[in-house]
Structures are given as C-alpha cells and as structure tokens.
Amino acid sequence: EVVLTQSPDFQSVPPKEKVTITCRASQIIGSSLHWYQQKPDQSPRLLIKYASQSISGVPSRFSGSGSGTDFTLTINSLEAEDAAVYYCHQSSSLPYTFGQGTKLEIK
Amino acid sequence: EVHLVESGGGLVQPGGSLRLSCAASGFPFSGYWMTWVRQAPGKGLEWVASIKQDASEKFYVDSVKGRFTISRDNAKNSLYLQMNSLGDEDTAVYYCARDGYGDYFDLWGQGILLTVAS
Numbered sequence: 001e002v003v004l005t006q007s008p009d010f011q012s013v014p015p016k017e018k019v020t021i022t023c024r025a026s027q028i029i030g031s032s033l034h035w036y037q038q039k040p041d042q043s044p045r046l047l048i049k050y051a052s053q054s055i056s057g058v059p060s061r062f063s064g065s066g067s068g069t070d071f072t073l074t075i076n077s078l079e080a081e082d083a084a085v086y087y088c089h090q091s092s093s094l095p096y097t098f099g100q101g102t103k104l105e106i107k
Numbered sequence: 108e109v110h111l112v113e114s115g116g117g118l119v120q121p122g123g124s125l126r127l128s129c130a131a132s133g134f135p136f137s138g139y140w141m142t143w144v145r146q147a148p149g150k151g152l153e154w155v156a157s158i159k160q161d162a163s164e165k166f167y168v169d170s171v172k173g174r175f176t177i178s179r180d181n182a183k184n185s186l187y188l189q190m191n192s193l194g195d196e197d198t199a200v201y202y203c204a205r206d207g208y209g210d211y212f213d214l215w216g217q218g219i220l221l222t223v224a225s
Contacts, residue, residue: 034210036212044202044212046211046212049210049211050210050211055213089211089212095154095168098153099151101151101152
C-alpha cells in the first residue's frame with residue numbers, strides 16, 4: 001500500500017501570503033497524484049489532477065508540482081475562502097490512498 | 108447540471124446490513140468508473156470501492172472485502188453499496204464520486220451518514 005504523508009498537518013497563514021503543502025509517497029507513483037479541498041461541512045472538491053494539471057473552475061492561484069515521490073500544492077495570494085482541509089490522493093496502485101490532510105487556517 | 112445524490116444512510120446495529128444508493132444526473136453515467144469514499148467523524152478520507160463502467164471490474168479496500176459489494180445500474184443511472192456485517196469502524200459519511208478515467212474523483216455527492224451503534 002502506498003502511504004502518503006502530508007506536511008504540515010496544520011498551517012495558519014495571513015491573507016495574500018503564499019502557502020505550500022507537501023505530499024510524500026512511500027514509493028514511486030509517477031504523476032498519479034491528485035489534490036482535493038474540503039471546506040467545513042462540504043464534500044471534497046478536486047483541485048489538481050496528475051500532480052500539476054489544472055481543473056476547470058478552480059482559481060488559478062492553485063497549482064501543483066512534483067513527480068515520483070514528492071509533490072507540492074501551492075496556493076498563491078491566499079484568500080479567506082481558502083480555509084479548508086487539503087488532501088492528496090494517489091491512483092498509481094490499489095488500494096487508492098489519501099494523505100492524512102492539512103488543515104489551513106487564514107489568520 | 109451534474110449531480111450525485113446519495114441516499115439510504117442511517118442508524119444500524121452492529122452486525123446489520125444496509126444498502127446505499129447514489130443517483131447520478133447531468134452526465135453520461137455509463138461512461139464513467141464510479142467510486143465510494145468514506146470519512147469517519149473528524150477523520151480523513153478513505154477509498155472504499157470502485158466499479159468499472161460495465162461492472163466487469165470491481166475493487167475494494169481490504170477492510171471491507173467480503174462484507175461490502177459495489178454495483179451499478181446504468182439504465183437507472185445509479186450506483187449502490189451493499190454493506191453487510193457492519194461494525195463500529197464503518198461509521199462514516201459515505202460519498203459517491205465520479206471517477207475520471209479510473210484515477211481522480213472529479214465529482215462528489217453531498218455524502219450520507221452511516222452510524223453503526225447499538
């Protein structure tokens with residue numbers, strides 16, 4: 001099973017700052033890594049697919065990078081509405097797995 | 108507009124059974140893999156099961172193998188999860204999700220709560 005470890009677990013950042021969340025896989029997964037945002041009491045929402053591909057309707061301040069075992073989600077110019085838990089997810093091998101989540105608070 | 112709407116959740120006693128349903132609309136349901144993902148209270152996301160477009164392939168997380176069965180009815184644009192021998196560890200919000208190319212989950216339902224308790 002591929003274990004995904006996100007860091008940090010929690011981050012508090014002022015608006016307009018840049019945020020970086022990392023996801024490390026326990027084995028090589030190529031680019032089969034996707035990012036989701038889950039706001040309180042809402043369903044998850046796909047932000048980035050295949051490590052760096054953008055999703056229609058997602059603000060351009062969200063971007064992803066990485067391949068192999070190390071991946072990054074970057075949020076440029078943070079906005080109040082970005083307060084949420086962010087999860088990475090791998091589809092390289094079954095069972096599909098998620099990272100433990102990173103809670104982002106806006107100061 | 109595209110939608111996924113889950114139903115069938117509720118309170119079940121340990122050892123009991125329940126079937127969740129997910130009604131899809133606004134997109135060609137038969138053209139997509141579909142998936143169930145769950146989230147225990149205050150916890151992260153856990154993939155549960157996925158099913159291919161024609162139901163010829165089904166995959167499960169080890170913890171539900173032999174207890175849960177994923178199925179679909181393309182004529183009714185519906186996805187199902189039959190859950191048997193339920194335990195406390197199955198208490199969670201269950202989401203159905205559209206599975207883009209069998210990889211990423213690009214459309215999610217609102218979720219349905221299953222509580223297993225006596």
